[in-house]
Amino acid sequence: MAASDRGIGENQATLASADAESAEWLRTLGGSGAEREAAVERLHAILLRVAGNEVRRRAPRLRLSGPELDDVAHQAAADALLAVIAKLGQFRGESRFTTWVYKFAVLEVSAKLGRHFWRDPGVPLEGEDWERLPGRLGFDPAERSEWHDLLAALRRAVDEELTERQRQIFVAIVLKGVPADAVAVELGTNRNAVYKTMFDARRKLRAALVAGGYLDIGIRGRS
Amino acid sequence: MNGWDELDRFLRTDPRDVGCDKAMELLHVYVELVARHPDAARERYPGIAVHLRACGPCNEDFEGLLAAVADSI
Numbered sequence: 454m455a456a457s458d459r460g461i462g463e464n465q466a467t468l469a470s471a472d473a474e475s476a477e478w479l480r481t482l483g484g485s486g487a488e489r490e491a492a493v494e495r496l497h498a499i500l501l502r503v504a505g506n507e508v509r510r511r512a513p514r515l516r517l518s519g520p521e522l523d524d525v526a527h528q529a530a531a532d533a534l535l536a537v538i539a540k541l542g543q544f545r546g547e548s549r550f551t552t553w554v555y556k557f558a559v560l561e562v563s564a565k566l567g568r569h570f571w572r573d574p575g576v577p578l579e580g581e582d583w584e585r586l587p588g589r590l591g592f593d594p595a596e597r598s599e600w601h602d603l604l605a606a607l608r609r610a611v612d613e614e615l616t617e618r619q620r621q622i623f624v625a626i627v628l629k630g631v632p633a634d635a636v637a638v639e640l641g642t643n644r645n646a647v648y649k650t651m652f653d654a655r656r657k658l659r660a661a662l663v664a665g666g667y668l669d670i671g672i673r674g675r676s
Numbered sequence: 677m678n679g680w681d682e683l684d685r686f687l688r689t690d691p692r693d694v695g696c697d698k699a700m701e702l703l704h705v706y707v708e709l710v711a712r713h714p715d716a717a718r719e720r721y722p723g724i725a726v727h728l729r730a731c732g733p734c735n736e737d738f739e740g741l742l743a744a745v746a747d748s749i
Binding site for chain 1: 678679680682683684686687688689691693694695696697698700702703704705707708720721722723724731732733734736737739740741743744745747748
């Protein structure tokens with residue numbers, strides 16, 4: 454993976470050039486007394502609104518009930534508030550202050566839902582479930598003879614080409630449908646490490662399928 | 677999209693992909709640019725655009741932040 458995009462330093466605006474609203478947030482949150490307390494209260498209300506909206510946006514894909522969703526939103530808003538205040542000095546004026554703080558709320562919701570998955574998972578990481586893969590990929594059961602060899606080759610490549618860690622993560626995400634964040638929680642790592650492992654696994658598997666003649670540049674011509 | 681295309685799309689990797697940490701580090705900047713000028717955002721941050729297409733969890737966070745920004749406009 455590359456890091457070719459512009460980095461933080463290249464995007465950095467001076468705080469003096471921050472928009473007036475952002476500058477006011479920084480002034481009040483960095484101040485003291487009743488004015489700061491009022492700003493913290495306003496910030497918490499904003500974070501709670503964003504976290505609540507984000508939880509509701511994701512709710513249709515979650516196995517959580519109303520009260521549990523509210524709990525996640527409140528916990529996410531509280532933790533986001535602490536994080537924003539602790540990192541106030543890291544705001545560089547590259548965006549509006551509010552956009553920067555919204556990110557904390559969204560990422561806290563994301564992290565909490567990843568941990569929540571294992572409260573009632575019903576999905577052990579052990580074992581493999583290759584039978585469901587054709588359906589997940591959209592292969593037509595009536596055309597089994599067309600794709601059987603391809604998926605058999607994929608399975609061989611998973612067994613022979615991947616490291617144990619790559620195979621474990623591939624199985625969890627691809628065969629069992631466990632969310633990557635939940636996999637990261639279970640394995641005691643983070644989303645970036647899981648993604649990097651899957652990135653390397655995907656590259657190896659595609660190379661093996663291309664070498665075996667199962668995939669090629671002209672695959673899109675296949676119907 | 678059929679199963680062949682779906683598998684091919686899933687296994688394809690792009691060397692420009694910046695990964696989750698870098699994408700999340702700049703997500704607030706990227707989202708504001710997307711909200712104003714989507715094409716410019718993809719042009720200026722190709723590695724983030726590529727990553728978001730390949731990484732479901734990061735794309736979910738992107739969609740959430742974009743929705744939050746849109747709500748506040």
